[in-house]
Amino acid sequence: MQARFYRALYRIRRIEEEIAAVYPTDKIKSPVHLSIGQEAVSVGVCEALRPDDVVFGSYRSHALYLAKGGNLRRMIAELYGKADGCAKGKGGSMHLIDIEARVMGASAVVGTTIPQAVGFAYALKLQRKDSVVASFFGDGAVDEGVFHESLNFAALKGLPIIFVCENNRYAIHTHQSKRQKLDNICDRARAHGLPAEQIPNNDVQRIYERISQSVEQLRAGSLGPFFFECLTYRLKEHVGPNDDFQLGYRTREEAEAWVKSDPIEQLRAHLDAAERRRIEMEVEDEIKDAFAFAEQSPWPEAAELYTDVYGE
Amino acid sequence: MQARFYRALYRIRRIEEEIAAVYPTDKIKSPVHLSIGQEAVSVGVCEALRPDDVVFGSYRSHALYLAKGGNLRRMIAELYGKADGCAKGKGGSMHLIDIEARVMGASAVVGTTIPQAVGFAYALKLQRKDSVVASFFGDGAVDEGVFHESLNFAALKGLPIIFVCENNRYAIHTHQSKRQKLDNICDRARAHGLPAEQIPNNDVQRIYERISQSVEQLRAGSLGPFFFECLTYRLKEHVGPNDDFQLGYRTREEAEAWVKSDPIEQLRAHLDAAERRRIEMEVEDEIKDAFAFAEQSPWPEAAELYTDVYGE
Amino acid sequence: MASETKRELSYIDAVREATDQEMARDSSVILFGLDVDDPKAIQGTTRGLLEKFGPERVFGSPLSEDAMTGVAIGAALAGLRPIHVHIRMDFLMLAMNQLINIAAKSRYMYGGQVQVPIVVRSMIGKSWGQGAQHSQGLYSFFMHVPGLKVVAPTTPYDAKGCLVHAIRDNDPVMYVEHRILHFQRGPVPETSYTVNPGKARITANGSDVTLVGISYMQVECLRARKYLESVDIDAEVIDPIWLSPLDIGTIVDSVRKTGRLCVVDNGWAACGASAEIVALVIERLQQIRPVVVRRLGFAPVTCPPTPILENLYYPNASTIASAVYDLVRGGDNGWMPKERLDLQEIQFRGPF
């Protein structure tokens, strides 16, 4: 299990580090909202899901897409704006999708995929499927009315969905305390009748366990939804490849604490050197391959501009 | 006090009964959402307010408008679509307004005046005024995201506003239990950090006392907002002058309980006959006068169609 | 075609029948929205469907237009075909983010891998003092944005055929109903049929002027045509039916013949459907033949509830006829037909 977590976390971290490294070359034609520092949430949740389970996310979905098994080559190609991208270059980094992996969408408008996740869960229930949906969003999305409308409806109908709030405390540069009087996101969910739990400190193990239990209950037919607030931390700037401590809206000290407790470092300690090296080399190879794939992938044909507006 | 309550409640009841009586004649050119059965909430709240305090309401605001001191003649003229209407015939029954009485607006779109009330309160605070705002809405408005966004912001800024949810259990014909998993509107307010209290049973006296205390605290400079859920009951159909028990979405028995506890009847018992008759005759005279005023009021000039779109 | 059938239905029953037949035919069709399951059953358009298809496929919703639109989109991504009903088009303003930023764009921004087959039914109000917020015809917003389809049927026949198509269509369709049209009756075949996008209908032939009437204004245009007959003006009346995709070809062909175009919209003119139709016709016919145009629509003000002003706010058969008279004869003749009671507007009786 620990090896699995380590591989998943390390892989996402390294991929995003590579994205950050390449970004200044302008080869990436899309803004990047890096998940570096937040990988534990996506990994902890998605390791507990089945391939047929569904996820929806925000513009900050690199980690979610990868953790759920989204195709890496096609993701990098999408960032490059190439024809082999996961959205043929028509989505960009904020609209990652992988139908096979059931990564069903991501939106650049905060909070907007929450009700879609709920609607998908409604369909699964109606279709008598035992797959579940996980809806990912940030602490900023909690400010939006649609968050409440969505939870209210999901609870009313007892839908097979798990809401995952990745609380990194900031909406761009604005701290939660400047947007919400109380630090009580779980209570906001409970007000709609959802069981809610806060999981501190990027605790990938605990996230995995609690989501696994919830998913089990849902598959066993007990009514959803469930709500989890996962405390985590964004180490890079809101958008782009750099640090942003110079902006002064947060301190380096604040970040240090999270760097210290970084689950990647923690897990690394528990792995024997050989296995660790094997994992890391495999990851490096995969990354080289993916960026090479993106480099070689052609640009979309001009005719692509006019396709996919309407169905045939 | 009891005489004051009786007068206010009886007056509103009789005015709306008169509206219901006239409605079939087609003289009223606007849909009517009668407050019959719900007068206690508007009266209890507005009796505790000062003339300079501000209220916002919904399309069901006849009682609110009258309780806050809105001009009766101009209200009836507005229902008649006449030039002397409180909105010159350009608003209709769903958009009652009386600037002097500080009835600052009503909307036909559920929930939309809630944030306006919050914004008005923000201005009052910035302007260092000690007036307060009361925002009226129904249990249906609680379903809307804007309800949550508005409470969140009002709490964040500690604004001098009192939210009054008139919970009559129905949105048109749909019971609260079909729209909200839990019967816990106060908890939904508390989740945003507001002190919240439910006042059952059209208890005009209790509403008056609790609002008075809250207003006092606000004027004394303590931070708002406050939230009250007032349980009440609509005796007539959602829109229009008739009963609607034949529709079958609610029972006559359900209504009976509220008729029995009708505060108008209760208060009547405590008044000596002479005073009661004096009040009732004054009210009847006022009503006759108002409908006569509306009858005689001219239609708006054709040129009015093009005025008031933009300022000069 | 309409004439093939003897059976008459109201627009309301046509909508109900289309929904009923499609829900019976395809179990992936669901129907929801405020009050679809209540005793009034959305003017009767959803009557009996809850009983027939059950509460999982037919359900009322909380007052949450924004999220419920997202729910429709999400359900569609999972393979359902949701019909989301709004008793006022004005309320769609609460759903614009999901409609414009998600529904219209999903197929494209996900590289054609997903589709959003939803139908959004919404109703335009008129009369009975509905006023500012219960009277808007805002469909031009949806014509503006690629990825959405827009239809505004005016007859019971088209109401059924367009709704059947809209439900089967794999793109989001904004289905616009006018509350006064709800009371229209007309021939409607019992068997299922579709009225497809991109085909307008010539509802009356003529040679002097092309009269395009959108939504309820189609009714007023047909009345205006009768008034115009009395002064020997022969108007060709066209019902676009589908506003997006718009069958401009049929309109252009008519104007090529008549040389005169009057578009009467059930909305404001500025950046509205009438502006688009005029611009398209001019682009197609310029340097081919001279054309004179006229747009009629709501007065450029907020809708007033008082009848005295509301009557001036909307175009009607007489004002349309008068405007067309000037368009055909040239100049400002101030001609007004005398009201004919046999052409009286169907009265929409309250309570609204």
Added chain:
Amino acid sequence: MASETKRELSYIDAVREATDQEMARDSSVILFGLDVDDPKAIQGTTRGLLEKFGPERVFGSPLSEDAMTGVAIGAALAGLRPIHVHIRMDFLMLAMNQLINIAAKSRYMYGGQVQVPIVVRSMIGKSWGQGAQHSQGLYSFFMHVPGLKVVAPTTPYDAKGCLVHAIRDNDPVMYVEHRILHFQRGPVPETSYTVNPGKARITANGSDVTLVGISYMQVECLRARKYLESVDIDAEVIDPIWLSPLDIGTIVDSVRKTGRLCVVDNGWAACGASAEIVALVIERLQQIRPVVVRRLGFAPVTCPPTPILENLYYPNASTIASAVYDLVRGGDNGWMPKERLDLQEIQFRGPF
């Protein structure tokens, strides 16, 4: 007028200065919206204002576009003059109910007894892979609805003058900024001045064709004019500045002279500003003089982020020049100017 001053400012600083001066002048002006008080200060347009006017008059808000728009309206009803800022115009779709159903209608539906003097600033994105939801120019929605005013300044001079007017205006004003224009520099008088509604500006005189460029497309039109000079086509370029109320008179006068109109919009054509301008010009000039028209705007698709497709999505100086060439010479000549580096587009560098 712009020429009277030597001082050059960026569009960003012009917006900042207008806000600063009006807030100093009138204590009822407040400024809020997501991130107006953050380190990036909305591209710098709100820089320093928090420090100068304090957190009661300048504050960031929760992510609650719908309610915060209502808050602006309510504050305006109480006598304040709120400026509500959105870093993307796309996000206004969350605020449509308050904007269309309340802000636009309050004065009218309350019989002229209230006014809603709010300014809603919103930004249109382009380039750098912003894609489907960060690139829309949806101002035609606001042109459609009576009661709103709409302005889209293209120069630093107008950015300041229009914002000063918008703040003083007693009606709701939708103030539209284009992120690429933010980097434009130009002469801006230090003293306060207003650029008022209902007056378009002729930005270059010409006799062969009238080129109307909206928002950022004004820049591309001026470049196109240079390309056209090389083939002896003399284009008159007009910047409407205010889209509602629209100064159609200035455009009509120009077309009366040139007989040719090309409207280049920073949005989609269907039911857009270009449709309205074409329709108005035709209505005014029909039977007075023959006119040929052309509309250019976004391709009728969702905005793709990949540069290869995005370049085809937007009109640019070359495609505009090519279209105008055909309009003037007639036919389909396939002429394209060769790129001139001195006319290169100002590059908008990420991070967006």
